[in-house]
Amino acid sequence: MDKILELENVTKEYKNFKLDNISFSLEKGYIMGLVGPNGSGKTTTIKLIMNLLSKNSGEIKVFGLDNSLDEKAIKERIGFVYDDNIYPLGLKLSKIALLIAPFYKTWNQELFNQYMKKFQLDPQSSLEKLSKGMKTKFAIVMALSHKPDLIIMDEPTSGLDPIFRRELLEMLQEIIEDGNCSVLFSSHITSDLEKIADYITFMDKGRVVLSDTYVNIVENYRLVKASEEIIKKERNKFLSYRCNSFGGEGLCKNWHSLQNEYPDKIVLEKPTIEDIMYYISKREEVEC
Amino acid sequence: MLKLVKMHFVIMIHSPKSKALLFPLSIFAFFTLISAVLFYIDMIRRDSSIASFNISMFFPLWSIYIFSLMAAANGYSATAENDSKKNSTNDGIMDNILPVGRRSYFFARVLFTLCNSVIIWCLILIPFFITGIILKSMGVLVDTDFFKLLFFTTSVVVVGGVGLSIIYVAWKRGKKVLEGGIILYTILPIASFFIARSDYLGISANGWIIYPAIMAMVVLMLFLWVLNRIQGMDMAD
Amino acid sequence: MEILISNSSQKPIYTQIADQIRKHILTGRLKDGDTMPSIRALAKELHVSVITTKTAYQELEREGLLEAVKGKGFYVSAKQGEALKEQKNVQIKKGLQEIIEESKALGISLEELIDLVKRMYS
Numbered sequence: 001m002d003k004i005l006e007l008e009n010v011t012k013e014y015k016n017f018k019l020d021n022i023s024f025s026l027e028k029g030y031i032m033g034l035v036g037p038n039g040s041g042k043t044t045t046i047k048l049i050m051n052l053l054s055k056n057s058g059e060i061k062v063f064g065l066d067n068s069l070d071e072k073a074i075k076e077r078i079g080f081v082y083d084d085n086i087y088p089l090g091l092k093l094s095k096i097a098l099l100i101a102p103f104y105k106t107w108n109q110e111l112f113n114q115y116m117k118k119f120q121l122d123p124q125s126s127l128e129k130l131s132k133g134m135k136t137k138f139a140i141v142m143a144l145s146h147k148p149d150l151i152i153m154d155e156p157t158s159g160l161d162p163i164f165r166r167e168l169l170e171m172l173q174e175i176i177e178d179g180n181c182s183v184l185f186s187s188h189i190t191s192d193l194e195k196i197a198d199y200i201t202f203m204d205k206g207r208v209v210l211s212d213t214y215v216n217i218v219e220n221y222r223l224v225k226a227s228e229e230i231i232k233k234e235r236n237k238f239l240s241y242r243c244n245s246f247g248g249e250g251l252c253k254n255w256h257s258l259q260n261e262y263p264d265k266i267v268l269e270k271p272t273i274e275d276i277m278y279y280i281s282k283r284e285e286v287e288c
Numbered sequence: 289m290l291k292l293v294k295m296h297f298v299i300m301i302h303s304p305k306s307k308a309l310l311f312p313l314s315i316f317a318f319f320t321l322i323s324a325v326l327f328y329i330d331m332i333r334r335d336s337s338i339a340s341f342n343i344s345m346f347f348p349l350w351s352i353y354i355f356s357l358m359a360a361a362n363g364y365s366a367t368a369e370n371d372s373k374k375n376s377t378n379d380g381i382m383d384n385i386l387p388v389g390r391r392s393y394f395f396a397r398v399l400f401t402l403c404n405s406v407i408i409w410c411l412i413l414i415p416f417f418i419t420g421i422i423l424k425s426m427g428v429l430v431d432t433d434f435f436k437l438l439f440f441t442t443s444v445v446v447v448g449g450v451g452l453s454i455i456y457v458a459w460k461r462g463k464k465v466l467e468g469g470i471i472l473y474t475i476l477p478i479a480s481f482f483i484a485r486s487d488y489l490g491i492s493a494n495g496w497i498i499y500p501a502i503m504a505m506v507v508l509m510l511f512l513w514v515l516n517r518i519q520g521m522d523m524a525d
Numbered sequence: 526m527e528i529l530i531s532n533s534s535q536k537p538i539y540t541q542i543a544d545q546i547r548k549h550i551l552t553g554r555l556k557d558g559d560t561m562p563s564i565r566a567l568a569k570e571l572h573v574s575v576i577t578t579k580t581a582y583q584e585l586e587r588e589g590l591l592e593a594v595k596g597k598g599f600y601v602s603a604k605q606g607e608a609l610k611e612q613k614n615v616q617i618k619k620g621l622q623e624i625i626e627e628s629k630a631l632g633i634s635l636e637e638l639i640d641l642v643k644r645m646y647s
Binding site: 047050051052053054068071072073074075076078080082086087088089090091095099100102103104 | 291295298299302303381382384385386387388389390519520521522523524
C-alpha cells in the first residue's frame with residue numbers, strides 16, 4: 001500500500017510548547033481525521049507538513065518525497081485549506097484565480113467555474129464582502145481546482161452551516177472514490193469525522209496519543225460505567241475515568257475482560273470520537 | 289519567482305489598505321511636484337543668482353510624504369485580515385502554499401519591496417532634480433547641499449524598507465514588525481536630517497553617500513545571510 | 526438490495542453492513558457470482574468511511590461468502606453460503622432442541638413457549 005503521508009519522530013520546539021515525537025502515516029485513498037483539544041498541536045503539525053514551519057528533527061514524507069527538499073513538486077499536488085482566510089481581500093475572486101492558476105500545472109479553470117457555481121460564489125465579488133463561511137468555501141474551491149492528490153485542511157468546517165458541512169463531506173467522499181486522492185483534516189466537529197474518517201489520529205499536549213483506523217478504535221475502546229468500587233479496583237484497565245455520587249465512568253481498552261468479570265454490574269457503550277478525545281485529554285487528571 | 293512579484297503588485301494595487309494610503313501618497317507626490325515648480329517660478333521672479341531650497345519650509349510635509357510612501361509600499365502586507373489569536377498574520381501563508389520554494393518566495397518579496405522602493409525613490413528625487421537642472425541651465429547657482437540631503441534621507445529610508453522586508457520574511461513577528469517599521473520610517477528621515485546637518489558626520493563630510501552605502505551593504509549581507517539559512521527557518525508563525 | 530444502517534445501535538457499522546449482506550446472500554437475494562459494488566462506491570452511497578465497508582467485505586471474505594478477484598472487485602460466493610446456511614440450520618436446531626428439553630423439564634407448555642418466542646422475536 002502506498003503511503004501518501006509519513007511523519008516519523010517529528011519534533012518542533014517553541015518557548016512554551018513542544019511538539020514531541022510525532023509519528024503517523026496515511027495511506028493513499030483514505031481520509032484521516034486529526035483530533036485534539038485546542039493547543040494540542042494539530043495546526044502546528046499541519047504547518048510542518050506544508051513546510052510553513054521548519055522541524056527541529058524527524059522526517060516528513062509526502063508522496064514518498066521529503067517535504068523540505070522536494071517542496072515544489074509536492075505542493076503542486078496538495079490542496080490546502082487553512083483555518084483562516086489567506087487570500088487578498090480587495091481582489092475579485094475571479095482575479096485571484098487568475099493570479100494563482102499559473103502556479104499550478106494541473107489548474108483546471110472549468111473545474112474552478114463549476115465549483116464556484118456549486119458553492120454559489122460570485123466570481124465578481126471580493127472577499128471583504130463575504131462571510132467567514134463563504135471565505136472558507138472559496139478556499140476550498142481554490143484547493144480543489146488544481147486536482148490535488150492530497151487535500152490538507154485545518155478546521156475546514158468551523159464556520160460552515162450544517163447543510164454545507166454535509167455537502168462538503170459528501171464531496172470529499174466523491175473525490176476519494178477512485179482511490180487516488182487522500183485527505184487529512186483536523187476538526188473539532190467530531191461528528192463529521194465519525195461519518196467519513198477512515199483513520200483517526202488523536203493529539204494531546206503536543207503528542208500523538210493514538211493513531212489507528214476508526215474501526216479499530218471503536219472496536220477496542222468502550223465507555224464503561226460502573227460503581228466507584230469496581231472502577232477503583234480495575235483502574236489499570238482505564239485510560240482515564242471520572243466519578244460522581246452515583247458511580248463512575250471511564251474509557252477502557254480491555255473491556256472484554258471487564259465484561260466477563262462483571263457481566264451484570266457494568267454498562268458498556270460505544271464511545272464517540274468526542275468521548276475518546278475527552279478522556280484522552282483528561283488521562284492525567286484521574287479523579288475518584 | 290517573477291510570477292510572485294507580479295502577483296504582489298496586483299494585490300497591492302487592489303488592497304484596501306493600500307488604497308487608503310496610496311491616495312494621500314499621490315496627493316503628496318503631486319504636492320512635491322507643484323512645490324518644485326512653484327519654487328522655480330519664484331526663483332525666476334526674484335532675479336537671484338543663488339537658488340537654495342528653503343529646507344525648513346518643506347521638511348515637515350516632505351517627511352510625512354516619504355513616510356506615507358514607504359508605509360504604503362510595505363503596509364499592503366496587512367491586507368489579509370489579521371489573525372488576532374496569536375498576534376500573527378496570515379501573510380505569507382498564501383505564498384508558501386504555492387509550489388515556489390522558500391528561496392523563490394524570499395527573493396520575490398525582497399525584489400518586490402526593492403521595486404517599490406526604487407519607484408518611490410525616483411518619484412521623490414526626480415521632480416527636484418529636474419527643477420535643479422532647469423535652474424542650472426538658466427545660470428542660477430543651485431545649492432547642492434539640499435540635493436545631497438534629499439538623496440541621503442530617501443536612500444536611507446529606501447534601503448531601510450528593503451531591510452525591513454527581509455526581517456519580516458525571516459523573523460515574522462506579525463503586527464509588531466509592521467508597526468515597528470512604520471515608526472522607523474518616521475524616525476529615519478528626521479534622524480538623517482540631523483546627521484546630515486552635523487559637521488562631523490554630515491553632508492559636508494560626504495556622509496550623504498557614505499551612510500546609505502554602508503546601510504546598503506549591511507542590508508545586502510543580511511539578505512545573503514538569510515538566503516543561506518532560509519531552509520531552516522519558519523515561514524509562518 | 527437494501528442496506529440500512531443505524532447509527533445509534535451498539536453494533537459497529539461494519540458489522541451491521543456485513544450482517545445485512547450475509548442475510549441477502551443466505552436468503553438468495555444475492556446470487557452466486559453476483560458482482561458486489563466496490564468498497565468505495567458502497568462507502569460513498571452509505572455515507573460511511575471506506576475502512577468500514579472494507580472491513581465488512583473482509584469479514585464476509587473470511588467466512589467464504591465473498592470472493593475477492595484482484596483488479597476486479599468482490600463477487601458473491603454463494604456455494605459457500607449454502608454450506609453456511611446448512612451449518613446455521615444445524616446450529617439452530619441444536620439450540621432449539623436444548624430449549625425444548627429444558628422447557629419440558631420446567632413444565633412450560635408448547636403454547637407458552639411459542640408465546641415467549643413471539644414476544645422475544647420482535
